Amino acid sequence: MQISTPNSSREVLLEREIAREFPDTKGRYGLFGGAYVPETLVPALDRLSAGIARWLHDVDFIAELNDQLATWVGRPTPLTYAPSLSRLWGAEVYLKREDLAHTGAHKINNAIGQVLLAKRLGAKRIVAETGAGQHGVASAAACSRLGLPCTVYMGAIDCERQAPNVGRMKLLGATVVPVTGGDQTLRAAIDEALRDWVADPTDTYYLLGSAVGPHPYPYLARELQSVIGRETRAQVIKQTGGLPDAVFACVGGGSNSIGMFYPFIADTDVKLIGVEAGGRGNALGDHSATLSLGTPGVLQGCYSMLLQDANGQIQETHSVSAGLDYPGVGPEHAFLQSVGRVTYEAVTDDDALKALSECCKAEGIIAAIETAHAFCGASRWAKTNPGSRIVICLSGRGDKDMPTLQKTLLKGML
Numbered sequence: 001m002q003i004s005t006p007n008s009s010r011e012v013l014l015e016r017e018i019a020r021e022f023p024d025t026k027g028r029y030g031l032f033g034g035a036y037v038p039e040t041l042v043p044a045l046d047r048l049s050a051g052i053a054r055w056l057h058d059v060d061f062i063a064e065l066n067d068q069l070a071t072w073v074g075r076p077t078p079l080t081y082a083p084s085l086s087r088l089w090g091a092e093v094y095l096k097r098e099d100l101a102h103t104g105a106h107k108i109n110n111a112i113g114q115v116l117l118a119k120r121l122g123a124k125r126i127v128a129e130t131g132a133g134q135h136g137v138a139s140a141a142a143c144s145r146l147g148l149p150c151t152v153y154m155g156a157i158d159c160e161r162q163a164p165n166v167g168r169m170k171l172l173g174a175t176v177v178p179v180t181g182g183d184q185t186l187r188a189a190i191d192e193a194l195r196d197w198v199a200d201p202t203d204t205y206y207l208l209g210s211a212v213g214p215h216p217y218p219y220l221a222r223e224l225q226s227v228i229g230r231e232t233r234a235q236v237i238k239q240t241g242g243l244p245d246a247v248f249a250c251v252g253g254g255s256n257s258i259g260m261f262y263p264f265i266a267d268t269d270v271k272l273i274g275v276e277a278g279g280r281g282n283a284l285g286d287h288s289a290t291l292s293l294g295t296p297g298v299l300q301g302c303y304s305m306l307l308q309d310a311n312g313q314i315q316e317t318h319s320v321s322a323g324l325d326y327p328g329v330g331p332e333h334a335f336l337q338s339v340g341r342v343t344y345e346a347v348t349d350d351d352a353l354k355a356l357s358e359c360c361k362a363e364g365i366i367a368a369i370e371t372a373h374a375f376c377g378a379s380r381w382a383k384t385n386p387g388s389r390i391v392i393c394l395s396g397r398g399d400k401d402m403p404t405l406q407k408t409l410l411k412g413m414l
């Protein structure tokens with residue numbers, strides 16, 4: 001069920017989005033967003049909002065951020081023409097190479113930006129949560145780079161499933177705290193990180209890893225990840241002389257996708273398509289396709305689409321890719337879906353793995369399994385829109401996925 005918005009107000013809302021009026025002063029994107037949090041969190045969030053207003057668009061802050069992005073992260077990342085995929089799909093395919101960013105994915109853009117902000121706010125330590133471990137690694141790396149101690153909360157089950165990332169975080173100097181309460185995965189880790197932050201919101205900064213959570217986090221992640229879409233827009237115009245027909249990105253919490261889409265929002269001829277994890281089927285519990293199959297509600301401080309049962313209980317999710325395995329999604333995506341500016345669709349585990357394999361053989365790139373969902377969505381679209389120019393956000397590299405790939409694609413091949 002999607003929220004149905006009358007056509008006239010959809011147009012008005014889209015115009016406001018194009019005019020960059022969202023989030024509004026209450027942290028809302030149309031109906032979605034906001035900050036549904038306990039009283040104890042309000043001062044910490046207010047302090048963060050004030051810090052963002054003071055620093056995020058400050059000339060010196062931007063210069064320092066751009067220097068870190070250029071000399072440490074490795075930006076701008078290339079926009080790579082994909083000749084073999086183009087031939088196979090009957091399209092003109094370009095890949096935005098976030099896999100080439102330091103630590104192997106887009107998450108570092110958000111992490112380095114927030115740690116820089118934390119320093120301006122006078123924080124003495126950083127806390128972060130992590131599910132699969134990728135945001136934990138990016139946070140640990142950014143903290144070492146900028147000289148702040150880092151504590152990463154990680155569900156005890158995830159610590160076991162993602163042991164190599166626990167090792168990476170430790171090598172990078174972070175303290176990893178396994179969370180044994182709750183569901184022992186990402187949701188419990190977020191709750192624990194919030195508890196730590198609230199205990200001392202002045203000296204501690206909470207570094208949230210995606211475009212989710214209470215306002216101002218979804219806004220902060222969008223601003224820091226929009227570097228992806230800004231670079232892409234300039235590169236595609238320079239390399240092809242025009243805008244693409246369609247842009248694809250995978251959607252977990254929604255940070256690489258909002259970063260890619262946002263600078264194209266006003267280009268209303270450019271189709272924007274977000275691809276979610278369809279898992280092993282459409283039954284609740286078998287997928288993580290929050291926008292395609294979810295319903296509106298509040299999760300972790302924010303009104304958005306989510307996966308819940310008829311009583312509002314959050315449901316277990318499934319995806320072959322750990323980074324997409326989350327029952328919520330950023331509120332701006334729920335908004336963009338409700339006004340019809342972005343289309344969201346789901347791709348199953350098996351189809352994503354096939355697309356991953358195709359990209360390896362065609363272009364010599366092992367993409368993350370998350371990213372492979374976007375490849376599959378793009379290949380389907382290309383087949384019904386022959387000759388179109390397509391950009392895909394290659395959100396990260398697949399080296400981290402070798403254990404899963406060994407149990408799936410490589411089974412029987414070794």
Ligand SMILES: *Cc1c(COP(=O)(O)O)cnc(C)c1O
Pocket residue numbers: 105106107134209210211250251252253254255256257323324368370371395396397
């Ligand atoms: C974490 C991750 C994602 C999903 O997170 P978003 O916030 O939706 O971008 C996608 N791709 C890769 C490679 C990731 O590591």
